[in-house]
Amino acid sequence: MSPLYACRDLVQRYEGREVLRLPELTVDEGEVLALTGPNGCGKSTLLRLLAFLERPASGRLHYAGGEDPRQEVTLLLQDAYLLRASVFANVTLGLRLRRQRQGLHDIYEECMRAVGFAEPGELAGRDRRALSGGERQRVALAARLALRPRVLLLDEPTSSVDARSGRAIVEAVRACVGRGTTVICATHDQALMTALAAREVCLGRRWDESDPAGAASSSDGGGGRA
Amino acid sequence: MEYLADGLAAALHLLLHLDDATRAAIAATLLSTGYAMTAAMLLGLPAGFALGYARFPGRRTLRLISDTLLAFPTVLIGLLVYAFITYRGPLGEWGLLFTLPGMAIGQAVLALPIVVSWTAQAVEGLDPRCRETLLTLGARPLQVARLTLWECRYAIGMVCVTAFGRVITEVGIAMMLGGNIRYATRTMTTAIALETSKGEFAQGIALGLVLLLMAFGVNLLLAFFRRRGRA
Numbered sequence: 001m002s003p004l005y006a007c008r009d010l011v012q013r014y015e016g017r018e019v020l021r022l023p024e025l026t027v028d029e030g031e032v033l034a035l036t037g038p039n040g041c042g043k044s045t046l047l048r049l050l051a052f053l054e055r056p057a058s059g060r061l062h063y064a065g066g067e068d069p070r071q072e073v074t075l076l077l078q079d080a081y082l083l084r085a086s087v088f089a090n091v092t093l094g095l096r097l098r099r100q101r102q103g104l105h106d107i108y109e110e111c112m113r114a115v116g117f118a119e120p121g122e123l124a125g126r127d128r129r130a131l132s133g134g135e136r137q138r139v140a141l142a143a144r145l146a147l148r149p150r151v152l153l154l155d156e157p158t159s160s161v162d163a164r165s166g167r168a169i170v171e172a173v174r175a176c177v178g179r180g181t182t183v184i185c186a187t188h189d190q191a192l193m194t195a196l197a198a199r200e201v202c203l204g205r206r207w208d209e210s211d212p213a214g215a216a217s218s219s220d221g222g223g224g225r226a
Numbered sequence: 227m228e229y230l231a232d233g234l235a236a237a238l239h240l241l242l243h244l245d246d247a248t249r250a251a252i253a254a255t256l257l258s259t260g261y262a263m264t265a266a267m268l269l270g271l272p273a274g275f276a277l278g279y280a281r282f283p284g285r286r287t288l289r290l291i292s293d294t295l296l297a298f299p300t301v302l303i304g305l306l307v308y309a310f311i312t313y314r315g316p317l318g319e320w321g322l323l324f325t326l327p328g329m330a331i332g333q334a335v336l337a338l339p340i341v342v343s344w345t346a347q348a349v350e351g352l353d354p355r356c357r358e359t360l361l362t363l364g365a366r367p368l369q370v371a372r373l374t375l376w377e378c379r380y381a382i383g384m385v386c387v388t389a390f391g392r393v394i395t396e397v398g399i400a401m402m403l404g405g406n407i408r409y410a411t412r413t414m415t416t417a418i419a420l421e422t423s424k425g426e427f428a429q430g431i432a433l434g435l436v437l438l439l440m441a442f443g444v445n446l447l448l449a450f451f452r453r454r455g456r457a
Contacts, residue, residue, distance in 0.1 A: 053361055075362040081355035084377055084454075094363035143363065 002064050004029045004151070004182055005050060010059035012045050020045040022059070025201065027184060029150075032177050034193045035186040037203035043186035044078065046203070047153045050184060051075035065150055071098070072150035076157055080140030087112075087131070087139055088124040094147045111142040114175055116168025134165030141172055152176055154185040158192055170195045229427060236428030237435055247408060247417075248429070252436060255413040258326045258404070259394045262333030266341045266393075267386060269334075274345025274385075275375055289346060295339035304402035307332040311403070324405035329413075332399035337389040344388065348381035349374065384451035391444045395437065 003026040012020040020042030027033055035043045048054050049061060052069050063069050074094070082090045091111060092104045112120030115138040123131075123139075131139065137157065144152060154173065158166040170192055177183055177196060187193060193200060240248060277289055309315055311322040311331065322328035356377050360370045375382075397415040404411030406420060414433045421430035 048358075051362055053358055070361065071364045074364070075358075077355055077358065077362075079355070081353060081359045083356070083359070083373070084380075097360075097363060097365050097369055140359075147364065 003027055004031075004064050006060070006062040006064070007049075008060045010046075010049065010061060011057050012042070012049060012054070013057040020049075020203075022046065022203070027182060029182055030180045031182055032196045032198040033184045034196065034198035034200045035184065035203060036188065036193075036200055041203040043203055044155050047075055047155050047184065047186055050151075051153050073153065074144045074147055074149040074151070075153040076137075076141055076144050076155065078155040078157075079160060080137050082128040082131070082136055082139060084128065086124060087126050087128070090128070090139055091143045091146055094143055107146050108142075111145045112139075114145055115139070115142045115172045116165070117142075134161035137161050138165055138168055138172075141169060145172060145176060148179075149181060151182045151184065154183065154187070156186055156188070158187070158189045166192075233427030233431045237430075237432035240428060240432035241435060247412075248432060248436075250409045251412050251414050251417040251433060254326060254404075254411060255394060255415070258329045258333060258400070258411075258413060259390065261327060261330035262337055262393050263386070263390050265330065265334040266337035266389060270338050270341030270389075271345055271382065274342040275349055275371075277342065278346035278349025279371060279374060289343070292339050292343045292346070296343055298336070298339065300336060300396060300398040301402070303335050304332055304399040307335060307399070308402055323403065324407060324411060326404070326411060329400050329404040329411055332403045333393045333396060336396060336399060337393050340389040340392060341385055344385040345378075345382055348378045348385060351381070352378055380451045380454040384448055387444055387447045387451060391441065391448075394440060394444075 005025070005027040007022055007025040010020065010022040010025070011018060019040075022042070025046075035046060037043055049056055051073055052063075053075070063073075065072050083093065085093075088108055091108050095104060095107065108124065109120050112123065117123060117138065123135075128136065128139075137160065141157065152173070157169050157173070161169065166189075173183060173185070173192075174195060183196065183198070185192065185196065185198065244252075274292075277285060277292065307328075308323070311317045311320070311328050313323065322331065352374060357370060357374060360373055365373065395415060397419055400406075400411070400413045400416050401419070404413065404416065406412050406416040412420070414437050418430045418433050418437070421427070421433070
């Protein structure tokens with residue numbers, strides 16, 4: 001079976017400065033991957049490339065999913081953004097963009113419960129300003145879960161939330177993994193990696209500090225993966 | 227100082243019993259400002275959004291031109307528009323000189339750079355995560371543009387209210403292109419200038435008070451948009 005993602009010699013540069021160099025990385029369907037490494041090593045950049053938010057400066061990034069990857073892949077940003085709208089509107093936004101009009105309330109309830117909100121109905125009409133940072137992050141995750149994505153990309157999902165929100169996020173991602181979703185998560189959170197039983201890929205170093213040879217290493221030895 | 231107090235008392239009397247001339251000046255002001263703002267928003271909002279949102283060759287130059295036009299002297303706008311709509315000008319046969327639509331053209335030219343530049347600024351100032359969030363939720367390019375515009379709605383509301391405030395208090399263009407014709411093109415600002423020059427402070431102050439009330443309303447709206455925009 002061919003991998004879902006296959007990257008080779010992936011390089012990204014911003015304003016001429018190299019921010020990522022990845023010799024090889026493959027990700028299978030349903031796999032859970034944890035991207036680790038120091039700040040500035042390119043974890044977020046790699047996630048943005050995998051989410052097709054930007055194109056690599058050079059190298060090959062192959063996605064073996066559907067023809068429109070953006071309809072299958074979603075990314076939760078480290079500091080999630082909610083639109084100037086109610087919580088309900090934010091959670092169901094992706095579905096409404098896909099012209100889905102049926103069952104929105106049921107999906108809203110299900111996804112909000114999945115990220116640890118006991119009474120989703122009470123939050124439905126609330127404005128984003130009335131949410132804490134942790135609640136915003138969980139609402140943003142609920143919006144991604146509502147899409148039932150094939151690939152869920154997470155950028156430090158627990159780094160800016162309290163322990164309770166962090167646990168809720170871990171549980172929601174675990175449930176997602178249980179449904180066969182491919183999860184790729186940039187994180188420093190050892191507990192999260194353990195909970196997800198993720199294969200760890202360490203991106204190693206800051207690219208402006210060292211030579212680019214041997215860019216990433218995999219904790220499982222990788223067999224030519226990363 | 228007595229004449230000021232007398233003027234204020236007479237102004238309040240005038241306001242309570244609006245005469246035809248005052249009513250006509252208020253109507254002319256609102257009409258010409260309304261026409262001008264409609265035109266400026268119809269042209270300026272899409273142009274400003276495109277300047278702030280899209281990336282295309284020459285965008286920075288256009289932005290620079292639009293920003294420079296913010297400092298365009300109003301008398302020069304009046305002069306240029308006058309040259310176009312005067313009877314010998316290219317649009318002379320339309321008979322726009324000394325009419326409300328003629329005045330509105332000048333006021334629209336005044337408002338247009340404000341609407342374009344500040345709309346572009348509002349769009350550029352939007353949190354970059356907004357676009358990324360929309361893309362990661364599967365939005366297509368047109369949906370991203372539409373929702374980006376919606377996210378800027380309070381900032382754009384503020385732009386329109388600011389431009390409205392600038393246009394409604396303008397006097398040079400209204401005087402040059404409207405001609406200050408009583409019951410026709412005499413606006414509140416030109417009437418204040420005229421009445422003051424005649425020493426008729428009561429009429430001037432009455433109109434000034436109406437203008438002040440409108441400015442207050444505009445500022446209330448501005449405060450609303452500012453508060454919502456910060457959220």
